[in-house]
Amino acid sequence: MSDARADDAGGAGDAGGAIAAGGAVAAGRAAAADTPAAAPRPTLAAVARRAGVSPSTASLAFNDSGPVAGATRDRILAAARELGYDGPDPRARSLRRGRSGIIGVVLEESLRDAFRDPMNVVMLDGIADVTGPSGNSLLLLTETAASRASLVEAPIDAVVLFGCSPSVDSKVEIVQRRGIPVVSIEGRPLPGVLDIALDNREATRALAEHLRTLGHERVALVTLELDRDRRRGILTGPRIDAATSFTALERVRGAQEVYPDVSGFATLGSTIEEGRIAGHALLADARARPTAVIAQSDLLAAGVIRAAVELGLEVPRDLSVVGFDGVRIDDPAAAGLTTMVQPALDKGRAAGRGVLELLAGGSPQPVSFTSAFRRGSTTAPPRQPRP
Amino acid sequence: MSDARADDAGGAGDAGGAIAAGGAVAAGRAAAADTPAAAPRPTLAAVARRAGVSPSTASLAFNDSGPVAGATRDRILAAARELGYDGPDPRARSLRRGRSGIIGVVLEESLRDAFRDPMNVVMLDGIADVTGPSGNSLLLLTETAASRASLVEAPIDAVVLFGCSPSVDSKVEIVQRRGIPVVSIEGRPLPGVLDIALDNREATRALAEHLRTLGHERVALVTLELDRDRRRGILTGPRIDAATSFTALERVRGAQEVYPDVSGFATLGSTIEEGRIAGHALLADARARPTAVIAQSDLLAAGVIRAAVELGLEVPRDLSVVGFDGVRIDDPAAAGLTTMVQPALDKGRAAGRGVLELLAGGSPQPVSFTSAFRRGSTTAPPRQPRP
DNA sequence: CTGAAAGCGCTTACAG
DNA sequence: CTGAAAGCGCTTACAG
Numbered sequence: 001m002s003d004a005r006a007d008d009a010g011g012a013g014d015a016g017g018a019i020a021a022g023g024a025v026a027a028g029r030a031a032a033a034d035t036p037a038a039a040p041r042p043t044l045a046a047v048a049r050r051a052g053v054s055p056s057t058a059s060l061a062f063n064d065s066g067p068v069a070g071a072t073r074d075r076i077l078a079a080a081r082e083l084g085y086d087g088p089d090p091r092a093r094s095l096r097r098g099r100s101g102i103i104g105v106v107l108e109e110s111l112r113d114a115f116r117d118p119m120n121v122v123m124l125d126g127i128a129d130v131t132g133p134s135g136n137s138l139l140l141l142t143e144t145a146a147s148r149a150s151l152v153e154a155p156i157d158a159v160v161l162f163g164c165s166p167s168v169d170s171k172v173e174i175v176q177r178r179g180i181p182v183v184s185i186e187g188r189p190l191p192g193v194l195d196i197a198l199d200n201r202e203a204t205r206a207l208a209e210h211l212r213t214l215g216h217e218r219v220a221l222v223t224l225e226l227d228r229d230r231r232r233g234i235l236t237g238p239r240i241d242a243a244t245s246f247t248a249l250e251r252v253r254g255a256q257e258v259y260p261d262v263s264g265f266a267t268l269g270s271t272i273e274e275g276r277i278a279g280h281a282l283l284a285d286a287r288a289r290p291t292a293v294i295a296q297s298d299l300l301a302a303g304v305i306r307a308a309v310e311l312g313l314e315v316p317r318d319l320s321v322v323g324f325d326g327v328r329i330d331d332p333a334a335a336g337l338t339t340m341v342q343p344a345l346d347k348g349r350a351a352g353r354g355v356l357e358l359l360a361g362g363s364p365q366p367v368s369f370t371s372a373f374r375r376g377s378t379t380a381p382p383r384q385p386r387p
Numbered sequence: 388m389s390d391a392r393a394d395d396a397g398g399a400g401d402a403g404g405a406i407a408a409g410g411a412v413a414a415g416r417a418a419a420a421d422t423p424a425a426a427p428r429p430t431l432a433a434v435a436r437r438a439g440v441s442p443s444t445a446s447l448a449f450n451d452s453g454p455v456a457g458a459t460r461d462r463i464l465a466a467a468r469e470l471g472y473d474g475p476d477p478r479a480r481s482l483r484r485g486r487s488g489i490i491g492v493v494l495e496e497s498l499r500d501a502f503r504d505p506m507n508v509v510m511l512d513g514i515a516d517v518t519g520p521s522g523n524s525l526l527l528l529t530e531t532a533a534s535r536a537s538l539v540e541a542p543i544d545a546v547v548l549f550g551c552s553p554s555v556d557s558k559v560e561i562v563q564r565r566g567i568p569v570v571s572i573e574g575r576p577l578p579g580v581l582d583i584a585l586d587n588r589e590a591t592r593a594l595a596e597h598l599r600t601l602g603h604e605r606v607a608l609v610t611l612e613l614d615r616d617r618r619r620g621i622l623t624g625p626r627i628d629a630a631t632s633f634t635a636l637e638r639v640r641g642a643q644e645v646y647p648d649v650s651g652f653a654t655l656g657s658t659i660e661e662g663r664i665a666g667h668a669l670l671a672d673a674r675a676r677p678t679a680v681i682a683q684s685d686l687l688a689a690g691v692i693r694a695a696v697e698l699g700l701e702v703p704r705d706l707s708v709v710g711f712d713g714v715r716i717d718d719p720a721a722a723g724l725t726t727m728v729q730p731a732l733d734k735g736r737a738a739g740r741g742v743l744e745l746l747a748g749g750s751p752q753p754v755s756f757t758s759a760f761r762r763g764s765t766t767a768p769p770r771q772p773r774p
Numbered sequence: 775c776t777g778a779a780a781g782c783g784c785t786t787a788c789a790g
Numbered sequence: 791c792t793g794a795a796a797g798c799g800c801t802t803a804c805a806g
Contacts, residue, residue, distance in 0.1 A: 041566055043799055054777045059801055066802095067775055086561045090542040091487060092799030095478040095782050100542060102489070102526065112512040115502045125499040128527070137537045139489065140515070140525045150524045155477040155487060155542060174473045179428055272717040306719075330659040331718060332693075430783055441793045446785055453786095454791055479783030482798050 042083040051079035062088055094155055103131055103355055104139045104156035108164050108245075109225075109269075111140060117270045117297070118327050119344045120162060123185060126348020127160060131355055143168055156180060158355045161187050163247050167228070181358030183351050188246040194354045195366040196347055200247055203340040203371040204254025204294065207322045210338070210373070211292045212258050214381045216320060220290040221255055221264030222278040222300050224248040232277065235264040251296050251324065264293075267300060272331060275303020276310075283311050283319070291319065291382035298323035302334035305378065309333060316380035326374060338379040340371035429470040438466035449475055481542060490518055490742055491543035493528045495551050495632075496612075496656070501529070504657045504684070505714050506731045507549060510572060513735020514547060518742055530555055543567060545742045548574050550634050568745030570738050575633040581741045582753040583734055587634055590727040590758040591641030591681065594709045597725070597760070598679045599645050601768045603707060607677035608642055608651030609665040609687050611635040619664065622651040638683045638711065651680075654687060659718060662690020663697075670698050670706070678706065678769035685710035689721035692765065696720060703767035713761060725766040727758035 048058035053076060060066035061076040068076075080086075094100040105124065107114040114120050128138055141151050143164065151159070151171045159175055161168065161184040169190065176182055176192055183194040211219055221235055226243040233239070235252075243249045255262050265281050267274035275295060282304075283289055295301035301323030308319050315321055323334070326341025350367045357364040435445035440459060447453035448463040455463075467473075481487040492511065494501040501507050515525055528538050530551065538546070538558045546562055548555065548571040556577065563569055563579055570581040598606055608622055613630040620626070622639075630636045642649050652668050654661035662682060669691075670676055682688035688710030695706050702708055710721070713728025737754045744751040 041564075044801095045799075055800075056778080056802080057776055060776090063801080069775060072775080084564055086564055087539060088801090089482075089799055090540050091478070091482040091485070092782090093540075093801075094542055095476075095482045095784085096799080096801045098478070098782075100478060101537065101540065102542075104524075110512060111515055112508055115508045115511075121499055121502045124502075124527075125497060128498055128529070132529075132531065132537075135537060135540065137491075137541055138527045140527065142515070142519075144519065150488065150519075150522060152474060153477050153480075153488065153522065154524055155481055155489075177428075177471055177473055302717075330689075332720075431785095432783075442784075443786080443794080444792055447792090450785080456791060459791080475785090476783055479798090480785075482800085483783080483785045485798075 042085040047080045047085045051076045100155040101135050102139050102156050103136050104141050104159040106141045106161050122344040123348035126345045127352040130349045130352025160351050183354045186247045196351045197368040199370045200250035201254035204251040205257045208255045208258035216292040216382050218290045219259050219292045220282050222295040223266045224296045225269045226266050235266050270297040270299045272299050272303040275300035276307045279304035279307025293321045295323050298325045298327045302329050302331045305333045316378050320379040336376040338376040341374050342371040343369050429472040434467045434472045438463045487542040488522050489526050489543050490523050491526045491528050491546040493548050509731040510735035513732045514739040517736045517739025547738050570741045572738050573634045583738045584755040586757045587637035588641035591638040592644045595642045595645035603679040603769050605677045606646050606679045607669050609682040610653045611683045612656045613653050622653050657684040657686045659686050659690040662687035663694045666691035666694025680708045682710050685712045685714045689716050689718045692720045703765050707766040723763040725763040728761050729758040730756050
C-alpha cells in the first residue's frame, strides 16, 4: 500500500517536453519593460472632454443610470469609440460602489483535490448558477498559506466556505469584521455565518440502521479525510477526537449512534483508489473481516467494492457496502450502490441565494438539507458464519 | 441512446428537501436594510488620526513599504487594534496600485462540464501553483452571456483562456485594449495572445500511424465536443467544417493525415458515458464495424472499451482503442490504454509563468508542449476478416 | 436633461 | 523617519 498520492492525474512530470517556439510576441506591450502601465488607456474623463460633456453625464451614458439625451449619448459613444474606450475601469468602479462583483469561494484543499470530488464541483456550479446572472463571478481561494493572504486582501463582496476546518476561523473573523457576509456549506456552525447544512449524521445513522436491520454486527467505516494531516490509517478514538473535518466527523457520529464501537479506516479523500486501499486494509484478514462497510462517499464505496472483488469476495453476498452522495459513478462495480442521495446542486444554489440576500442587506435563515435513502443492490443480510 | 445530459452528478433535483431551520441570524448586519454599507468600517485615515500620525506613515506601517520608527509603528498598530481595523481596503488599494491580484480564467463551458475533464482541473492547479505564491487568485469566468459581462467588468490583471472558441474573440479584444495580458492554452492562435500549445495534431497523427502500422484500415474517430451546439452524432464533413473547438479539430486533422477519409462520432465532451454512447453507435452494426477507434480522450476511450465489452467484443483482439491525455482512469476497462500522455500540469504552470512575466512587463515567448506516446495493451493488429 | 462638487480609501513620489 | 499633496477613475446625490 503506497503512501504516495493515489492519483496523479495528468501524470505530466515526465511526459512531454516544452519547446519555446520562436516568433510571436506577447500581448500588445511592445517595449515597455520599465513602464508598468504600458499604454495610457483612456479614461471616462477623457471621453467626456472630447464629447464636450461632463464626466457625470458620460458616466450616466455608460451605465444607463440616468436620463441622457439621445444626441448627447451618441456623441459620448462616438468619442469613446474614437479614443478606444471600452467602458469604466472595474477597479475604480468597485471602489466607488463598494462592490466588486466577486464572491470568494474558500476550499479546504488544493484545487485539484477539491475538484476531484464531484460534489464540490456540482455545488460550485450551483453557486454560479444563482449568483452569475446578477454579474457575480467566483474567486477560488484555498486554505494554503499564500491564499490566506488573498482571503483578506482580495476585493470580495462575500465568501462561501466549502466545508472548511476551524483553521480558517481567524481569517473569517477578519472578513466578517469587514462587513463581508460569510456563508458556510456543511461547516461547523460559526457565529454570524449563514449555515447551509446537510443531515450528515442522521443520513449516516439511517444507513447504519439499514445494515443493523439486515442483521450486520461487524461493520467498518471508511472515512473521508479527517484532518489536514494527510495520513491514512486505522480509525482510532484519538484520531476521531483530533478530526477537524466537520462533515467526516458528523458521519462518523451517525454511524456510532447505531454501532457505538465501530472502527474502520481513514482515507485521504474521496476517490475510488482511496476506497480500494481502505478496502484491502479492512478485508485482507479473513478472520477479522467485517460483514458490512459504511463508506463516507460513493467513490470510496466503489473502491471498497473493487477491493472486495479483487479479494474474491462477492457483494453483497460476502460483504455489504453503502456509500454517500448519490453520484453517478462511472464504475460498473458501483452500479446500484445503496447510498444516501444528497442534493449537492441545491446546496450550492441555496448558498448562492444566501449570498445574494446577505448582499442585499437581508437576513436569510440557515438552510438544512436532507439526503434521501436509495436502496441499491450492494446490501444484503450477512452470510451465516461457516455455513 | 438518450439525448439528455449523460451525467447528472449530484442527481439532486428530486433527492432531498430543504428545510429552513429557525434560529441563527446572518452575518453581522442587524437591521440595515437601507444602508448598503452596514457598519461604517474604520479607514486607514481614522487609524492614522487616532495614532497621531499621517495617513502616509500609517500606510507605510501596514505595508512594510518604507522606514517607520518602531515606536510609531506600535502606536499605529495599537490604534488599528482599538478601532478594529484589519488592513487596507482591497478595492482602494487595487485602484491606486492598478493591480487587483486577480487572474481571470475563461472556461468554454459551465463549471461543471469544464471540471469534469481532469485535464482542466490539473491545468488550473498548475496555474494556481505558479501564480498563487505572489498573492494572485483565480477568478472563474465562463463563456455564458452573463459572464461575458464579467470578463469586461471584473477587476482582473490578466486572463487565461482555456481552449476557448472564437466566440470570445471580441471580448478578448476589449480586454487586450485595456492592456490586460492574455494567455491562451490550446487555443486557436490569436494576435497579441501568448500561446501555450500542445501538439494535438502531431500526437494524434502518431496514434493513427501506430494503428496504420498494425495494419488497421477501418478506423473511426470519437471526438470531443466540436462546438457549442451540444449535439451528438455522426462525424460528417460539414460538421467538421463548422467545428469551433480548436483542440478537437486539430486532433481530427492529425487523424486525417493518416486516414484522409476517417469518419466517426462526435460527443458532448470527455466522459466515460459519452464514450460509451459513441462506442455503441459505432460498433452496433457488425458489418460496418471499424477495427480501431481513435478516441480524443482517455475517458472517451474507456467508454468505447466498455461499449465494446457490452457488445461482446474483446479489446484488442476484436477492436483496438487509443485515447489521449494519459490520465489515470479509475476504470478497469481502461487500464493499460494506448494513449498520448500530455503534460497538463506543466501546461498550466507555463500559462501561470506567462501571466507573471507579462504582468512584469516582459515579453515571454510562446510555449509548445509535446505529448509522449505510451503503448498500452489496447492495440493490436486487426483480426483477419472471417478467419 | 446636464454639470460642479465631493469623495470612495488608499499609495506614492516628493520634501523636509 | 515623517507629513502634505496629489491622484488612481469613477459614481452619486445635489443643483440647476
